[in-house]
Amino acid sequence: MRKAPRTSPEPVAQIKERRDAALAALIAQVPMIAFMGIRFDRRGDELTAVLPFADKLIGNPALPALHGGATATFLETAAIIELSFQMIWADVESGALAPAGMSMQGLPTLPKTIDFTVDYLRPGLPRDAYARARVNRSGRRYASVHVEAWQDHRDRLFAQATAHFLMPPQNAAE
Amino acid sequence: MTISPPPPLTEEERLRIGRQLMSALPYSRALGMTIEEMGEGLAVISMPYNKALIGDPETGVIHGGAVSALMDTCGGAAVLAAENGPTGTATRDLRIDYMRPAEPGQRITARAVCYHMTRSVAFVRAEAWDSDPERPVAAATGAFTADRAGR
Numbered sequence: 083m084r085k086a087p088r089t090s091p092e093p094v095a096q097i098k099e100r101r102d103a104a105l106a107a108l109i110a111q112v113p114m115i116a117f118m119g120i121r122f123d124r125r126g127d128e129l130t131a132v133l134p135f136a137d138k139l140i141g142n143p144a145l146p147a148l149h150g151g152a153t154a155t156f157l158e159t160a161a162i163i164e165l166s167f168q169m170i171w172a173d174v175e176s177g178a179l180a181p182a183g184m185s186m187q188g189l190p191t192l193p194k195t196i197d198f199t200v201d202y203l204r205p206g207l208p209r210d211a212y213a214r215a216r217v218n219r220s221g222r223r224y225a226s227v228h229v230e231a232w233q234d235h236r237d238r239l240f241a242q243a244t245a246h247f248l249m250p251p252q253n254a255a256e
Numbered sequence: 257m258t259i260s261p262p263p264p265l266t267e268e269e270r271l272r273i274g275r276q277l278m279s280a281l282p283y284s285r286a287l288g289m290t291i292e293e294m295g296e297g298l299a300v301i302s303m304p305y306n307k308a309l310i311g312d313p314e315t316g317v318i319h320g321g322a323v324s325a326l327m328d329t330c331g332g333a334a335v336l337a338a339e340n341g342p343t344g345t346a347t348r349d350l351r352i353d354y355m356r357p358a359e360p361g362q363r364i365t366a367r368a369v370c371y372h373m374t375r376s377v378a379f380v381r382a383e384a385w386d387s388d389p390e391r392p393v394a395a396a397t398g399a400f401t402a403d404r405a406g407r
Contacts, residue, residue, distance in 0.1 A: 111313040112310070112311060112312075112313060112319075113307060113308050113309065113310040113311075113313070114308070114309050114310060114311045114318075114319035114321065114322065116308075117308045117309060137282055138282050138283060138285075138286040139282070139283055140281070140282040140283060141281050141282075141283050141284070141329075142281075142346075143280055143281070143282065148283075149281060149282075149283030149284065149325060149328070149329075150325070150328045150346075150347040150350070151283055151284070151287075151321065151322070151324055151325020151326070151327075151328045151329060152283050152321075152325065154321050154324040154325065154328065154350070155319060155320075155321025155322065155324065155325065156321070158319070158320050158321045158324070159319075159321065162311075191314055192311075192312055192313075192314075194312075194354070194357075195320045195354050196353070196354060197351065197352060197353045197354065198320060198324065198351070198352050198354070199349065199350070199351040199352075200324075200349060200350055200351075201348070201349045202346065202347050202348055202349065202350075205346070
């Protein structure tokens with residue numbers, strides 16, 4: 083028979099609330115995310131960026147198709163939020179970043195884009211789009227991130243991008 | 257971005273195509289883009305500062321994606337304005353180098369040149385600046401499709 087743990091584990095609802103609050107605070111500080119209508123779904127530490135379709139995102143009224151610039155903004159946003167969420171994750175888990183204190187002051191400076199390369203693989207259809215970013219390398223100063231975006235089928239990408247970022251000074255969250 | 261204007265070539269006509277193109281692109285319109293100049297394989301388009309487009313809350317600098325959208329639109333316009341240009345075009349790939357942050361409050365202007373055109377591909381270079389064209393905020397290179405009628 084095992085001994086009961088000395089401290090009971092943190093309730094799952096509390097863990098979720100803390101992580102969601104951190105993510106929401108990160109997103110709320112960027113006006114462009116609201117302008118585009120971008121949302122983020124979270125499963126553990128995995129983020130999926132969601133771009134609900136809107137008429138103002140159209141670049142080719144004849145097809146119609148999403149504007150390449152709207153797609154690029156979506157992918158760059160997915161990359162920046164993924165990187166930033168990874169940056170604050172440890173502090174969110176330890177409780178160093180608490181939901182009550184999640185104003186802009188408590189959050190780290192966002193990474194700065196050095197360069198951004200996007201491939202348009204097929205036209206963006208007039209429907210919701212999804213994106214996931216993978217941080218391939220994250221050092222103290224530089225990070226390299228790859229982003230994939232799809233619509234109806236996860237394995238039929240309509241755009242992908244590679245981006246390099248300059249990381250903010252560490253410990254900004256303390 | 258894909259568009260299909262007629263193929264005239266006077267300065268007036270190019271400007272008209274540019275303005276038509278701009279009014280036909282909802283996203284470019286949402287960002288407030290206006291045509292400044294059109295020439296042979298050349299387009300200059302500007303975009304006003306807008307707080308709704310801020311990407312860095314600490315500094316008030318516009319989101320890179322908005323600059324990307326400006327470069328993309330400008331590149332497409334330059335392709336359509338090229339001699340023996342296509343009737344429509346779409347961006348295949350675009351690389352943007354962010355050289356320095358654009359000054360908050362300043363209008364951003366992009367200038368794109370279609371420097372080479374094959375039957376099916378158009379190659380574009382672009383630069384964007386805020387107050388001084390000699391001090392760009394970003395540079396871009398891209399490949400665009402050249403869509404020709406009857407092909």
